[in-house]
Amino acid sequence: MAELEYKIIVGLEIHVHLATRTKMFCGCELAYGDMANTHVCPVCLGMPGTLPVMNKQALEFSILTGLALNCQIASFTKWDRKSYYYPDLPKNYQISQYDLPFSEHGYIEIPTEDGGTKKIRILRAHLEEDAGKNIHTLGNFSAVDLNRAGTPLLEIVTEPDMNSPDEVGALARELQRIVRFLGVSEADMQKGHMRFEPNVNLHITRNGEVFKTPISEVKNLNSFRAIERSIAYEVARQLHEFKETGKTLQMGNKSTYGWDDDKQMTVLQREKEEAHDYRYFPDPDLVPVEIDDAWLGEIKARLCELPIQMQQRFTKDYGLSDYDASVLTADRATAEFFNATVKQGADAKRVCNLLTQTGLKLANEKGTTVDQLGITPENLAKLAQMANAGDVSATAATAIFEEMAAAAGNPMQIAEAKNLIQKSDAGEIEALVDAVLAENTEAVQDAKTNPKKAKKAIGFLMGQVIQKSKGRANPKIVSQLMNQKLTS
Amino acid sequence: MDTVKQLRDKIAVGQTKSTDAVKAVFDHIEKHESTIGAYISLYKEQALEQAGKIDEKIAAGRPVGPLAGVPIAIKDNMCTTFGATTCGSKILENFHAPYNAHIVEKLNAANAIIIGKCNLDEFAMGSSTENSGLKKTVNPWDTDRVPGGSSGGSAAAVAARLCCGALGSDTGGSIRQPASFCGVVGLKPTYGRVSRYGLVAYGSSLDQIGPLTQDVTDTALLLNTIAGHDQRDSTSVPETMAPVPDYLEQLETPVKGLKIATVPHLNKGADASVQKALQDALEVYKSLGAEIIEIDMPHFDYAISAYYVIATAEASSNLARFDGVHYGYRSQNANDYIEVYSKSRDEAFGQEVKRRIMLGTYALSSGYYDAYYLKALKVRNLIRSDFTKAFEQADCLMMPVSPTTAFKIGEKTDDPLQMYLADIYTIAVNLAGVPGISIPCGFDEKNLPIGLQIISAPFSEDKLLRIARMHEKQTDWHTKKPNI
Numbered sequence: 001m002a003e004l005e006y007k008i009i010v011g012l013e014i015h016v017h018l019a020t021r022t023k024m025f026c027g028c029e030l031a032y033g034d035m036a037n038t039h040v041c042p043v044c045l046g047m048p049g050t051l052p053v054m055n056k057q058a059l060e061f062s063i064l065t066g067l068a069l070n071c072q073i074a075s076f077t078k079w080d081r082k083s084y085y086y087p088d089l090p091k092n093y094q095i096s097q098y099d100l101p102f103s104e105h106g107y108i109e110i111p112t113e114d115g116g117t118k119k120i121r122i123l124r125a126h127l128e129e130d131a132g133k134n135i136h137t138l139g140n141f142s143a144v145d146l147n148r149a150g151t152p153l154l155e156i157v158t159e160p161d162m163n164s165p166d167e168v169g170a171l172a173r174e175l176q177r178i179v180r181f182l183g184v185s186e187a188d189m190q191k192g193h194m195r196f197e198p199n200v201n202l203h204i205t206r207n208g209e210v211f212k213t214p215i216s217e218v219k220n221l222n223s224f225r226a227i228e229r230s231i232a233y234e235v236a237r238q239l240h241e242f243k244e245t246g247k248t249l250q251m252g253n254k255s256t257y258g259w260d261d262d263k264q265m266t267v268l269q270r271e272k273e274e275a276h277d278y279r280y281f282p283d284p285d286l287v288p289v290e291i292d293d294a295w296l297g298e299i300k301a302r303l304c305e306l307p308i309q310m311q312q313r314f315t316k317d318y319g320l321s322d323y324d325a326s327v328l329t330a331d332r333a334t335a336e337f338f339n340a341t342v343k344q345g346a347d348a349k350r351v352c353n354l355l356t357q358t359g360l361k362l363a364n365e366k367g368t369t370v371d372q373l374g375i376t377p378e379n380l381a382k383l384a385q386m387a388n389a390g391d392v393s394a395t396a397a398t399a400i401f402e403e404m405a406a407a408a409g410n411p412m413q414i415a416e417a418k419n420l421i422q423k424s425d426a427g428e429i430e431a432l433v434d435a436v437l438a439e440n441t442e443a444v445q446d447a448k449t450n451p452k453k454a455k456k457a458i459g460f461l462m463g464q465v466i467q468k469s470k471g472r473a474n475p476k477i478v479s480q481l482m483n484q485k486l487t488s
Numbered sequence: 489m490d491t492v493k494q495l496r497d498k499i500a501v502g503q504t505k506s507t508d509a510v511k512a513v514f515d516h517i518e519k520h521e522s523t524i525g526a527y528i529s530l531y532k533e534q535a536l537e538q539a540g541k542i543d544e545k546i547a548a549g550r551p552v553g554p555l556a557g558v559p560i561a562i563k564d565n566m567c568t569t570f571g572a573t574t575c576g577s578k579i580l581e582n583f584h585a586p587y588n589a590h591i592v593e594k595l596n597a598a599n600a601i602i603i604g605k606c607n608l609d610e611f612a613m614g615s616s617t618e619n620s621g622l623k624k625t626v627n628p629w630d631t632d633r634v635p636g637g638s639s640g641g642s643a644a645a646v647a648a649r650l651c652c653g654a655l656g657s658d659t660g661g662s663i664r665q666p667a668s669f670c671g672v673v674g675l676k677p678t679y680g681r682v683s684r685y686g687l688v689a690y691g692s693s694l695d696q697i698g699p700l701t702q703d704v705t706d707t708a709l710l711l712n713t714i715a716g717h718d719q720r721d722s723t724s725v726p727e728t729m730a731p732v733p734d735y736l737e738q739l740e741t742p743v744k745g746l747k748i749a750t751v752p753h754l755n756k757g758a759d760a761s762v763q764k765a766l767q768d769a770l771e772v773y774k775s776l777g778a779e780i781i782e783i784d785m786p787h788f789d790y791a792i793s794a795y796y797v798i799a800t801a802e803a804s805s806n807l808a809r810f811d812g813v814h815y816g817y818r819s820q821n822a823n824d825y826i827e828v829y830s831k832s833r834d835e836a837f838g839q840e841v842k843r844r845i846m847l848g849t850y851a852l853s854s855g856y857y858d859a860y861y862l863k864a865l866k867v868r869n870l871i872r873s874d875f876t877k878a879f880e881q882a883d884c885l886m887m888p889v890s891p892t893t894a895f896k897i898g899e900k901t902d903d904p905l906q907m908y909l910a911d912i913y914t915i916a917v918n919l920a921g922v923p924g925i926s927i928p929c930g931f932d933e934k935n936l937p938i939g940l941q942i943i944s945a946p947f948s949e950d951k952l953l954r955i956a957r958m959h960e961k962q963t964d965w966h967t968k969k970p971n972i
Binding site: 042045046047048049050051052053054081083085087090091092093142144277279280281284285286287 | 565566567573575580583585586587589684685686687688689691692693719720721722723801802804805808809810811813814815825829849852853854857861
């Protein structure tokens with residue numbers, strides 16, 4: 001059979017753990033990795049007679065995210081009970097939002113390969129409580145850990161607007177960057193702070209007719225690689241299945257798959273989406289929430305420039321490469337520190353190099369962010385100006401940066417104290433040049449007469465001068481003088 | 489047995505010792521509890537210890553709370569850190585809560601002495617206390633008859649003077665109807681007036697805790713203790729929106745120009761003796777200068793249907809947690825986790841609870857939600873507006889509590905629908921969230937007590953209690969005691 005023309009269609013359901021101090025409906029602190037059932041109370045254990053009380057911070061974090069995703073924020077929202085029986089769900093219902101989520105109809109801009117962006121529509125975002133965890137590693141019986149039960153969980157549902165594994169990966173990364181920028185989630189994939197469930201199918205064109213393959217939902221992915229690979233796998237699998245069976249999308253034939261990371265393949269969990277009846281109804285223990293303009297205004301004021309907007313601004317306004325701009329906007333601290341430094345009048349490219357080559361390395365070593373290294377934007381701007389003016393060499397600038405981080409202080413003072421100021425005095429440098437030329441007659445000969453060897457010879461002579469100056473001669477002036485002398 | 493107020497006044501001035509009062513009530517319990525069966529659990533030692541401390545405090549002239557030393561009973565669906573909280577169900581027979589209900593904290597803070605926890609219909613579902621999975625309670629006025637329900641244990645305990653006063657919970661009449669059957673005063677406060685924290689939920693949007701007492705004064709006194717906002721219950725109303733007055737302060741002041749509304753078409757459904765008692769009560773108010781007007785409550789007749797959809801829908805979800813996994817009864821016959829659920833629930837829940845869980849599950853199921861649950865919510869709104877209109881015309885409504893007096897044990901157990909229909913006068917009050925009280929207003933030809941129901945606007949319990957007290961001052965029904 002000839003190769004088929006097809007289009008990949010993917011929509012995503014994303015669960016994000018919010019970094020609130022306490023759980024969604026009780027006062028227990030959020031905790032990861034602690035001993036089982038040590039962060040629980042009668043409320044999150046669902047004991048009889050207990051009642052939930054809404055965590056306002058969780059709703060504010062959610063609204064903030066909704067705003068960043070360009071969603072409409074509802075003026076009236078409520079809580080519903082979603083019923084199903086499972087041991088990790090203590091009340092056997094989950095408090096969620098059904099028909100009146102706090103936000104709907106937005107979009108997220110994701111970066112594309114050509115350096116542009118693509119809009120992926122957001123259908124809705126709602127807030128709910130997470131369940132606990134069943135533990136099946138104890139032999140003959142299973143246990144339940146409810147530390148996670150009641151963690152605020154933001155569920156974001158996109159429209160099926162993504163058309164490649166890369167786009168889905170880009171959305172996942174972009175969303176991680178956004179929630180981190182907003183400070184609403186640590187978004188640590190390894191801790192399960194973000195979980196993804198792509199819905200994948202293909203629109204295959206054969207003889208001018210479009211065939212839609214059955215939709216697969218891949219459950220509970222928690223790494224970017226797993227997202228991209230599972231979708232790529234599904235694409236191949238669905239294509240193969242279509243060729244073999246010609247099966248197409250019917251009402252209700254969505255299948256559920258899991259991702260086997262060892263075998264790098266999706267594994268069928270449920271053939272047909274079972275007709276789940278969650279018996280949603282409004283939770284009578286909670287009151288509906290009215291989000292008035294004043295409150296919404298307060299939350300809007302906390303909104304910051306989004307990473308992708310900053311990234312574009314950095315490339316456009318400062319001429320940075322898309323790669324450099326993406327590194328600077330990977331986290332909010334770096335982006336804002338860069339922004340603040342450039343505002344002091346420093347050359348953006350120079351600041352970018354100092355931050356990406358030295359700052360991030362240092363911050364990483366110390367397990368902190370660049371703004372916490374003890375360097376002020378003012379001093380970094382000064383250092384960048386010194387490097388640009390030729391007062392210090394690039395190597396010296398790195399050394400000064402490290403010294404500023406180690407012992408604070410003004411870059412000029414450090415440069416002077418460490419004798420790192422470049423010599424730009426023409427007379428002094430000329431003497432060094434003359435000495436080097438006199439000592440290396442063979443190289444001088446090559447530079448003057450042998451075009452094949454000239455470049456190498458000049459480089460050698462330059463190096464000798466710099467060495468003689470103990471690295472402090474300004475290379476520009478050395479080069480100028482050298483050229484004069486060799487051509488005269 | 490003194491009333492709560494009488495005893496508290498005597499204890500406060502040292503005229504009576506709390507220890508003696510507690511001993512006296514336990515002597516009485518020892519004589520009669522085996523007949524009445526009001527209590528699921530009793531805490532004599534703990535009560536005496538607490539009473540001793542109160543007596544010491546008073547002897548030392550230290551300040552004590554407004555219920556200091558008074559023996560009080562609570563319904564066994566309110567969580568306590570002592571003893572079990574059974575809800576009258578096998579599934580929670582050995583459930584020990586690690587927390588106190590809000591009202592338990594309030595009673596403790598007022599230095600009341602909780603002497604025991606009273607029997608009830610399982611999970612407060614029923615009108616006769618016959619649905620208790622743990623024990624049988626009888627009516628002190630006629631031990632062949634039911635005490636009413638679901639707070640039947642609390643009402644019987646107060647009527648038989650097995651405690652000074654008690655707390656019950658009311659989802660569709662569960663305080664007022666047993667109060668009426670047992671000849672005591674029972675108040676269901678406005679929804680949101682008393683915190684539900686620690687009250688094991690039946691119908692969360694309807695449940696409310698209230699007092700059952702020997703007279704109106706005691707109800708005011710107990711309401712003073714338990715009313716007020718609680719951050720742990722999002723549906724409890726902040727006092728900035730509805731302040732909590734001192735319900736005793738104006739209690740003796742009659743309501744001037746009192747206007748009472750009655751609903752003639754509703755009253756016709758009651759027994760002749762009940763209708764006559766209502767007329768007698770209205771005559772008392774007329775003699776005090778009250779004006780009686782007749783109004784219509786056009787949606788009242790739909791209350792039972794709406795209630796049995798909403799309450800059971802909520803119950804089906806509230807009771808889902810009793811699954812044998814985390815606590816409570818677990819079947820020994822289960823082979824996998826699904827069977828842990830199904831067998832534990834099948835073996836431990838009683839018939840009526842199962843019936844209501846199934847009704848509610850059905851009402852919430854996809855395809856039926858709009859026709860049942862949503863429709864019921866609409867009816868609820870209409871009923872609410874009936875009350876709003878009524879209170880624009882009158883200070884209160886008066887009607888029977890129940891169409892009959894206490895019926896015989898076993899008389900209606902085979903006909904649950906008949907039992908449901910008997911809730912006609914009380915259920916609408918819960919749907920509307922307004923306060924309602926039952927006060928003794930006469931006896932039928934079998935010498936069984938009859939209750940008068942008075943209903944008023946939201947958060948007007950102070951006025952409601954004053955109106956009730958006007959009647960009480962003119963009559964002696966509340967002083968009659970069963971001959972046990």
